[in-house]
Amino acid sequence: MRPLDPDDPRSVETAGRAYRVLARIGSGGMGVVYLGRSAGGRAVAIKMVHPEFAADPEFRDRFAREAGLARTVGGGFTAAVIDADPEAEIPWLVTEYLPSVSVRDAVHSSGPLAADAVWDLAAGIAEALVSIHGEGVVHRDLNPANVLLTADGPRVIDFGIARAIEASSVSRPGARAGAAGFMSPEQAAGDAVGTAGDVFSFGSTLVFAATGREPFGEGPWHVRMRRVQSEAPDLDGVEGDLRALIESCMERDPERRPTAAELAERLTGRAGASAEGAGAAGEGGMASLPPAVTAEIARRRTAAENPPVPRPRLEPPAPLAPLPSSPQPWPAGPGRYAPHSTMDPAQARRPRTPLIAAAAFVALLITIGIPGGLWFTVRDTGGGVEAAPSAGPTPTASAAPASPSPTGIRGELTFTIEGSGRVSSLTYMFNGKTTKLTKVRLPWEKTLQIPSWPPRIPWKLSYTCPPGGSSDSVAVDGNVIIRGQGSSGTNMRSEGVL
CATH class of the missing domain: 2.60.40 (Immunoglobulin-like)
Structure with missing residues (x-):
């Protein structure tokens, strides 16, 4: 989570419902995710799509339909969709905010999950798919990045929205949203995808959680897509009942895969606390999560309660007035102007403070540049300082950046x-x-x-x-x-x- 950038929105609203935007959570293929808060103080995640999708009417239509369906999905193992505005200048979607770490990030940082944690994960995802499929929604992009580990158990997010991306003309004909190594064979081939496709992705996600490897190896997307369609998954390191469960989910024939309801029934009693329901706050939870993951979840909960202060908008410096092309004569006295008056010897020996100050001023111009394209250099004309356009290139401003430049x-x-x-x-x-x-x-x-x-x-x-x-x-x-x-x-x- 990081502070809002100057160009980030500060709120979104529709039909009298408003949500404050507090911080940036991250960004992905569809858009940017922000931490927000409802008028009643509820923490929410606000997902705003990328502008190129916003400009596509086909995407907007599909987004409206899929968001409407997603709002009907309940259950304790999904992130509830609270609100959406497909007609906004930049369409957005609001879900409950979950202090969490994705399965992908947890495995990358701490290695494969322990066996009992994998069983808890399997039970939670299966229950989530029962809720999702029960409302006629197909996820289409179930993978370790879209499964969150929370203090109360796993949560499945972003269900159904992948279909809006596939429908968009921005994606070009034949595009298929989803993570290449976790798609079902039928989705990788561009065929119709149903609930059985989510079950295949469920199996792939469990392989990653248990082994730390993608089931179809690493490499460019086209290599993994080809493997998904033609090769068996790599299940080395997965043994016993868990292997049998995954093999049934990753059958090449969709008709041979179990349904989400059959998976949930099969997993009853196998998982730990989360199988008994993660819906009640403070009850349940996943077994044996790595300490670093548990600590990170707690840190993110605290961060949501105390979001970072937005970065201020730093305006560029105001244009500086150009220096005169030749030195102005000194006045000879009050009310008089003497263009050719001469200095007495005492005056001539005085420190040339005006000249030094002017030289320093023009040197500053050389350093920071002048808006409008001029680059000034200094040359001594014997009686003052003249600022003249240089033949060199225009440097960029370096006195004060127009905006902060965090690393990372x-x-x-x-x-x-x-x-x-x-x-x-x-x-x-x-x-x-x-x-x-x-x-x-x-x-x-x-x-x-x-x-x-x-x-x-x-x-x-x-x-x-x-x-x-x-x-x-x-x-x-x-x-x-x-x-x-x-x-x-x-x-x-x-x-x-x-």
């Missing part, structure tokens, strides 16, 4: 192009820097670190498909946000803002 990395952006042969010319832009490549051999992949600042980072990828065609994707932290394919000679282009 908030994720990774990966461009991938799959195919054979060579792309004659390829251009990608990230955070204001454009790179052009020629004769690029496929497959090609480029991963870039997403800095914590600035808050909005534009990106773009463009190229022409080689003979035989190609496919491409853009992913954030391994989660594909845009995917497309084209035939020979097709001009491919995608862009967005993180």
